[in-house]
Each structure stands twice: as structure tokens, then as C-alpha cells.
Amino acid sequence: MKRGLQGTFKKQISDSPEPFQSFIPANLPPDPALQWTPALYQALSRADLMLGRLDGISRVLPDTNLFIYFYSRKEAVLSSQIEGTQSTLSELLLFEASELFPSHKEDLLDVSNYVAAMRHGLSRLASGFPLSLRLIREMHEILVRSGRGKHQNPGEFRVSQNWIGGTRPGNAAYVPPPVQEMKDCLNAFERFLHKGANEFPVLVQAAMLHVQFESIHPFLDGNGRLGRLLIPLLLMDRNVLVEPILYPSLFLKQNRSRYYELLQQVRFEGIWEDWIEFFLEAIAVTAEQAVQLSQRILQLFRADEETVHNGRARSRLPSVYRSMQSSPVALVAQVVRHTKLSTPTVLKALEKLRELGILDEITGRERNRIYRYTKYVAMLNEGTEL
Template identity: 50%
Template sequence: MHRGLTGTYTPSIAGGHTCQAFIPHPLPPAPALVFDDRLQARLNDALLALGRLDAITSLQPDARLFLYSYVRKEAVMSSQIEGTQSSLSDLLLYEMDAQPGVPIDDVQEVSSYVHALDHGLARLRDGLPLSRRLLCEVHQALMTAGRGIQRSPGEFRRNQVWIGGHRADEAHFVPPPPDRLDDCFAALERFLNDVDGPTAPVIKAALAHVQFETIHPFMDGNGRLGRLLIPLVLVEAGVLQEPLLYLSVFFKRHRQTYYDLLQQVRTHGDWEAWLRFFADAIAATATQAVRTAQQLTALHARDKARLATIGRLSGSALQVLDALYARPISSIAALTRATGLTPATVGKAVDALETQFGIVRELTGHRRNRIYAYSAYIALLNQDTDD
């Protein structure tokens, strides 16, 4: 549905150039959303996929281990959208104090994404509502390392910014001036907390994401924080018990469509087109997450069955495999701590995993301080990210 412009323009100055900054109308949209059969069917598919995804938490005994790696995969993909080169392996290496294969700023930014999500969830579970305070705290956690530390962590921007183009008067989009951010965000906060009436959680997550990206309240990190807002909304609403839904892979794969639809909402008010895209993103992403969890569980079971054939070393090798399932890149020292076995026993088990079964691969090529990866596990996590 085309409602026309969903905000107003106001003159502003950025970089010495006069421009027209966009101030969005408060949510929910007016006229109200139209849920035709096509949109309702897509939303139904999304809700069904979300239900299956949430069931992982209670039906799989190792859901917590899946969450550990899946959150890190999302951190990598969300950060890659913003231009970092860090991979999942780089992040896992960094977290165990090993040297990643990319600039340290890149991997620090990705690690901060994990920290930011953890902080946001902890604050929600402490009873803090989705609010300016919470999102500023999450932003501060997001920007505490790497290049972001110089970009006013946790504080609304004090300058006019623009998106796209070399100059503000040639920009693809100019978000609200800094003196309008308080009002814009206060309206978004009311919407997030159902002050003027309830909104279904999936619809709320979809609309709030667009509104946050349009307000663009921070100097940097808006894209990553806007994507983090989606699982935070769904967890707070109880749609998901754990933050297992991450749309960055889908948004990256369909990047131009994503940006076009955001702008189409602003200029034409076509919220329904955005909702169809968002519902498709949820359905595809949740379905892939369930499939990945099932594949990882099956991989673990197959490898455990293979190790049961190696006699006296079998028990130790199984403990090492379980530790690698929890942390798929590790060292002898880390595996020793995780299993309680002696370094010598862990070394023998890892040698069997590497040379007899090809389950792990050594990454460094060094004779000392060697690091091992559970190769097939990493490959499964990366299988839908190579577009």
C-alpha cells in the first residue's frame, strides 16, 4: 500500500552543505497496515518457522552449545555488512587469545557484537524494558573496542550525518538532525513498549527495525544495533526463549532489495512490501537455523560413533570431541581445562582425531602452541554464508 511520504523534511546542514533531513512520523503507520492474503500467508510461514526454531531450546540437549556458535556466526555476518573482514574462525581464535588472520580492529568489532548482545539480554532479563537507556548501554558495549571506540559509544550523535553520496546534498538519505533525535526516539520507545496499544511481536520487530535505521541515532554502529534490536524484541515478547534468530545473512544476500525497501517505506509508505520481505527473511533464516542445528547434532553423533571403535583411548577421545563441539577451535591447553584430562592424554586423543579420523585440522603449522579446528562443524556453520 502506498501511503505517500511517511515523515517530513526539514532543512539541515552537514559538512558545510545544505540538505533536507527526514523526520519520520511515529509508529504505527497511518493509515493502518493492510494484511491481505499474500502478506498474511508470509507472516504465517514466518511464525511457523519461529515456533520450530524456538523448539530447539527445549528439544535439543545441546541448544546452549549451538547458541554459543550461532551467535558468533551472526556477529561475523552483521559486521561483514559494515565492511569488516573477520571470519568465524578469526573470532574464535581471538577469543582464545590466538592471532586472527585479519586486522585486530576487525575481529575486536565482531567480538564486541557478541558482548553487546549478551549485555542486552541480561538487562532485559533483569527487568529493564526496551528503551533508550537499554539501547544506549548495548551501543556502548558494541563500540568499546576496535574503530568504534572513537565514535561516542552509548551517546546520541551531536552532528548531522548522511547516508550515501560524497556530500550531504547528494546523499541517498539524510536522517533527522541531532536536535530532533530525542523526540523521534521517545516515540519509538513508546511504540516498543505498547504505550498507545499492543502490536504483534513480529510486526513490532519489523517496524521498529526500519524506524531505528531511519532515526539513525548514533554516529556509528546503527546498522549492527538495528539488527540486534530484532532478536531483543522477540526475546522480550517471549516469542523466542533464546536469541536464535539473526537476519544478517539474509539481509546481506539481498542487500540492495533491503536498502530499496527501507527507502520505499520512507518515500511511499509501502510498509506491506517491507513486511513481506521481513517475513520471508524470518522464514528462510529460522528454517536454515533449525537445519543447521540438526546437522550439527547429527555430525556430533556420527563422530562419536566413529570414536567408539578405537579401544582404550575411546573415552578420552569422546571427552575431547565433546569439548570441541562446545568450542570448535581450541588448543591442547584449553581442551585440558575443559575435559580435566592430562595434557598427554589430550594430545593422544587429538592426534587420533586428526590422523586417524580427519575430524580435526591443525591451523598454525607450528610445533608448539598448536590450535585445532573441528573442521566439519565450522563448515556447517559457514555453509549459507558464501554468497
């Protein structure tokens, strides 16, 4: 079955050197309807299974907030890397601990804003606020409030034409709908966001909504990051996950060319099934990786807790060690505030943990030292290396 073009082109005349065609995506759901092939059913079944396992392990984690803190940061780094930022998770943790910037300061601000936007979205959902265009605008305002997008109308849908790739609309890889048609598309997007919950499995609806959001491209900046941020938020909103410990941007980053190719194929050829299978594979693979990573982190914590327990002559070791679990890159002053112990006591405990091979001191300074829980950071950093 061939669907063909999933929308219409509209010729635009502007101040650019030549006329250009903007694309107005058709409203969801696809027409003709999806073909539920055995491959598509199998992909959905595997994704559901792996999400169930991930949700199950999240319920037995000793400190769920600890895992949410770092999984959200990993997703923020990976999603931003797809857009070309040069920040790693290790750098983000160092920045949050000490506000030390590498040369790419704005990249780190972009990633830090992503984390804040995710926190805001989760908080609003927890308070009963619906996943909606209004919430999307609120998150966008936080996402681009500083960094590279700070002059791109944070929190406001665009009032001018944008494009993807190229130097102008006339040579762009993709030109989203003009402003008036964009508004109509967004209204239809929100209707399907709510109505589609009764028509499609949540993961299939998420796959459709992601393409549609990227095709509408309603902001001047941050569309890709916000579109990917909506994936875990939708799963939380629909109670598929109890905690946001999924980072699908890892798979999308590793398969970036295929990701963009499939988005274009949906728009211009109507090949929805290939995209949805790819999306479901992204969910299944990253859910499985999250389960495995959680298990490895728990094993590390158990082993190091045993080492700390054997050194119990220093009775303050356990509390300082737990503080480093929460902030695996930290200034001495941060550990003091977290544990409410004296600075000399904390320093002695940190040095003991270093001697035990659990921590590293990464500045070489006598003052303002920064300690890192190196093995833990290395596990979290997997996949974010440049």
C-alpha cells in the first residue's frame, strides 16, 4: 500500500533570492490507516516487554530519586548531542558541581536547561496539569532561556518562517508550514494528543506525535530537543512508566542518519510503518540498556558499600559515601552541606574513600578540591562520549 505525500506543499514568496515550498503536514492519524504487519506487532510486543521490565526495576531501586537525577541528565546530554552540542555527561556534572565551564559554555547551558525543562514538565504532570500545548510552551521557555537559543522567543510559537538545513528556505532540506497553517496544525496535534489515546497503543501514538511535532516545527529553536523530551513525558502521563528513567536519544544519536531519513520518508512518501518499527526498536533497546545499567550500578553500590562498611572505624564514611552517590562530582563544601558534618571530618572521609579506590580527587589542588566517584560516573557517561 502506498500513501504518498503526507500533506501539501505551499509556494511562498519572500525576501529570499528565490520562491520556496513549505510543507503542511496532514493531520493525524495516517490515512490510509496503519498496516499492522507481523513485524510491527512483534516490535510493539518487544517494546512493551522491555518497558515493563524497566518499570519493574524502577520500583525496587533503593533510591529512585537518585536514578531519576542522573537518567534525566543522560537523556539531556544525548538529545542535545543530536543537535550538535559538544558536552558530555561528565562535563555537565562538573559544571553543576563547580560552575566550571569548558570552552563550549553555551552547550552546557543548553543541556542544563533541558534538565530543568524536564523537571518542570514532570512536576506539572504530577500536579494534575495536562500534557498540552500550554505545557509544551512552558517547557520551551525553560529550554531556551539561556544558551544558544536565548534570543529565539522562549516560550512562544514562531511568528516567522523557519527551515531545517541549508542557509535559506530556498535551499533547505525541509521547510515547515507557514505561521497560519502552523497554528491549525498545532490545534490538530493537541486534539490527537488526547483523542489518539483511545485509538492507538501509547507507544504507537508517541511515534506519530514525535514525527508530527518535528514536521510542524513550531518554535524558532529547540524543536528537536523538545520533541524528544515529549516521549518520556507522554509515557509518564499515560502511566506506562512510574519514573522517567528512559533515554531513547541514545539510540537516536547512534542511528542519527536513519532517524532523519525516516522522518523525511514519513512526510514525503507516507511510510509510517518503517518509522514506527524504528521508534519501537529505539524504545526496546534503550529500555533494555537502562535495565542493565541499573543492575550494574546497584552491583557497584553494593560492592563499595561493603568496602565502606569494612572501614567502619571511620564512622562518618557511610554518610559521606552516600553523599557521593547523590553527587558523584562534588566540591568538599557541597558534601559538608549535604551531610551537615564539619569540613575536617568530611575531608578525612573523602580522603579515606580515595585511598579505598572509590573516589578520585580531580583538581590536584590543596583548596577547593573536587572529588569524583569515577566508576559510577563512567557508567553513567556510557554513550555520551564524543
